[in-house]
Amino acid sequence: AQKVTQAQTEISVVEKEDVTLDCVYETRDTTYYLFWYKQPPSGELVFLIRRNSFDEQNEISGRYSWNFQKSTSSFNFTITASQVVDSAVYFCALRNINDYKLSFGAGTTVTVRA
Amino acid sequence: NAGVMQNPRHLVRRRGQEARLRCSPMKGHSHVYWYRQLPEEGLKFMVYLQKENIIDESGMPKERFSAEFPKEGPSILRIQQVVRGDSAAYFCASSTSGTDTGELFFGEGSRLTVL
Numbered sequence: 001a002q003k004v005t006q007a008q009t010e011i012s013v014v015e016k017e018d019v020t021l022d023c024v025y026e027t028r029d030t031t032y033y034l035f036w037y038k039q040p041p042s043g044e045l046v047f048l049i050r051r052n053s054f055d056e057q058n059e060i061s062g063r064y065s066w067n068f069q070k071s072t073s074s075f076n077f078t079i080t081a082s083q084v085v086d087s088a089v090y091f092c093a094l095r096n097i098n099d100y101k102l103s104f105g106a107g108t109t110v111t112v113r114a
Numbered sequence: 115n116a117g118v119m120q121n122p123r124h125l126v127r128r129r130g131q132e133a134r135l136r137c138s139p140m141k142g143h144s145h146v147y148w149y150r151q152l153p154e155e156g157l158k159f160m161v162y163l164q165k166e167n168i169i170d171e172s173g174m175p176k177e178r179f180s181a182e183f184p185k186e187g188p189s190i191l192r193i194q195q196v197v198r199g200d201s202a203a204y205f206c207a208s209s210t211s212g213t214d215t216g217e218l219f220f221g222e223g224s225r226l227t228v229l
Binding site: 004047104105106107 | 158220
């Protein structure tokens, strides 16, 4: 069985603040993929990143960065210098490498105020 | 290169009516997945289909729900005799294979409201 937990339901910040979204996962498999998706108010699901379990190198893409800690089963996501356009629901997800099903967390709603 | 296309984007039905949601996968993709997002929740897997075959429907409610992916045309998720609890966003995703190393490509979702 696999499970993804996003303990933060809602986060509200003022523009230019940094915001970190927590994601903790459980899986019996040793190889898997981790994902982050963004769901803006318009409702579509936007792919942000995929990480392999055997690659723990942290990644930065513009104002986004991801911290993968296999020892603590966490895959946290930080938005630096947040902007109003970052307001969305963010989902963390897990897929075992030989499976096709994605397991999603419940999502964290981020509100960035001007 | 069009992405995954879903229609309708919004659908309103009264209790007892039928809802049909359509999904055209990305060009070259022969694997389709349906996920459901209930209000305030993450997405939950419903069904995985290949052309003319249901591979895994373990996430589908046993009654009133069915899915198909015919040889020609889009995949269809059909909900008969809808109830208020069926109100949700239904997302379709596609891939080139079932366990490839790429991410799933999601459509924009179909939002069903049952009055």
